[in-house]
Amino acid sequence: AQKITQTQPGMFVQEKEAVTLDCTYDTSDPSYGLFWYKQPSSGEMIFLIYQGSYDQQNATEGRYSLNFQKARKSANLVISASQLGDSAMYFCAMRAAGRRALTFGSGTRLQVQP
Amino acid sequence: EADIYQTPRYLVIGTGKKITLECSQTMGHDKMYWYQQDPGMELHLIHYSYGVNSTEKGDLSSESTVSRIRTEHFPLTLESARPSHTSQYLCASSTSLRAFFGQGTRLTVV
Numbered sequence: 001a002q003k004i005t006q007t008q009p010g011m012f013v014q015e016k017e018a019v020t021l022d023c024t025y026d027t028s029d030p031s032y033g034l035f036w037y038k039q040p041s042s043g044e045m046i047f048l049i050y051q052g053s054y055d056q057q058n059a060t061e062g063r064y065s066l067n068f069q070k071a072r073k074s075a076n077l078v079i080s081a082s083q084l085g086d087s088a089m090y091f092c093a094m095r096a097a098g099r100r101a102l103t104f105g106s107g108t109r110l111q112v113q114p
Numbered sequence: 115e116a117d118i119y120q121t122p123r124y125l126v127i128g129t130g131k132k133i134t135l136e137c138s139q140t141m142g143h144d145k146m147y148w149y150q151q152d153p154g155m156e157l158h159l160i161h162y163s164y165g166v167n168s169t170e171k172g173d174l175s176s177e178s179t180v181s182r183i184r185t186e187h188f189p190l191t192l193e194s195a196r197p198s199h200t201s202q203y204l205c206a207s208s209t210s211l212r213a214f215f216g217q218g219t220r221l222t223v224v
Contacts, residue, residue, distance in 0.1 A: 033211060043202055045157075045215035052211075089154065100170070101147050102206075102213055104157040 002027045004092050004105035011110050013082045020067070021077040021108045023092030031097035034075040036066065039089040039107070048090075051075060082112045117141050120205050120216035127195055127223055135190045135219045137205030146188040147213070149204040150174060157204060163188055195223040 003026040013019040025034065036048040051059045051066045059066045067076040079086055089109050093102040118139040127133055139146065144165040149157040149172075159172030161180040169180050177199070178192050188207075192199055200223050205216040 035212070037215075043204075043218040043220065045204060045206075045218075047212055047214070050211060091156070100162050101145075101159045101172070101208075102157075104149075106156045107154070109154070 002029075002032075002094055002096055002099065002103040004094055004103055006092055006105035006108050008108045009106075011108055013079075013110065013112055015084060015112055015114050016081055018078060018080045019082055019110065021079070021090050021092075021110065023075045023077065023105060025073050025075060025092075025094050027094065027096050029096035029099070033095050034066070034068070035093040035095075035102065036064070036075075036077045037091045037093060038086075039091060041088070045091070049077070079110075084112050084114060086110060087112045118205065118207055118214050118216045120203075120219050122219060123217060124220050125222070127221070129194075129196055129223055131195050133192050133195055133221070135203055135205075135221070137188045137190070137216055138186050139188075139207040139214070140186060141207060141214065142185060143207035143209065143214075144185065145208045146182070147206045147208070148172070148178075148180060148188070148190050149206065150176065151202045151204060151218075153202070161190065195221075197223045199223050 005024045032053045034051045038046040049061045065078045089107045092105040121136045146163045148161040151157045158174035160176040163182040204218045206213045
C-alpha cells in the first residue's frame with residue numbers, strides 16, 4: 001500500500017522568505033515518482049515538480065525545489081522567495097511503478113503575508 | 115498549459131436528478147481518472163480508465179459510473195443525485211510521469 005503524510009495543515013510565511021513544506025511517504029515498491037501540486041482557491045490542480053526514486057539529484061523548477069531524502073522517505077518542497085500568489089493548498093503525491101493512479105496527502109495550506 | 119477540460123465548472127441541482135459531468139482531453143492519453151475532493155481535503159480516486167472500454171472503480175466507493183467510448187472523453191454520471199454527493203470532482207489524464215488535471219466541477223446537491 002502507498003501512503004503520503006503531510007503533517008502541516010497550515011503554514012505562514014513572510015513575502016520574499018523561503019518556506020519548506022513537509023512530505024513523508026511509505027511504499028514497498030522500489031520504483032516510484034513523487035509529485036507536488038498547487039491548488040489555488042479556484043480549485044484546479046497545478047503541477048509544480050517531479051522527483052523519480054532513482055534520480056540522483058534533487059529536482060528543481062524555478063523557485064521550487066524538492067528536498068529528496070530517500071532513506072528517510074521524505075520529499076519536502078522548498079519554495080524560495082515566496083510571493084503573495086503562492087498562497088494556496090499544496091499537495092504531495094506519489095505513484096509507484098505499475099500502480100493505477102496518484103495517491104495524495106492531506107495537503108498544507110500556505111499563506112504568504114506581505 | 116494542460117489540454118483537459120471539464121464542464122460544467124459549477125452545478126447546483128436538486129435531489130434525485132440525473133447528472134453527467136463531462137471531461138475531455140486532447141493529449142491522446144490512455145490513462146484517465148476521476149478524483150473526488152471535499153473542500154480543503156485530500157483527493158480520493160473514484161474511477162480509473164486504462165483506455166477505451168476499460169474502466170475500474172477507485173479506492174473510494176462511489177455511486178457514480180463512468181464510460182470510455184473514445185480516448186478523449188471520460189464522462190461521469192450520477193443516476194440520482196443526493197446531498198451526500200456534494201463535492202468537487204476533478205478529472206485527470208496522465209503520461210507515465212505526470213498527471214494533468216482539469217479545472218474541476220463543484221457539485222452541490224440541494
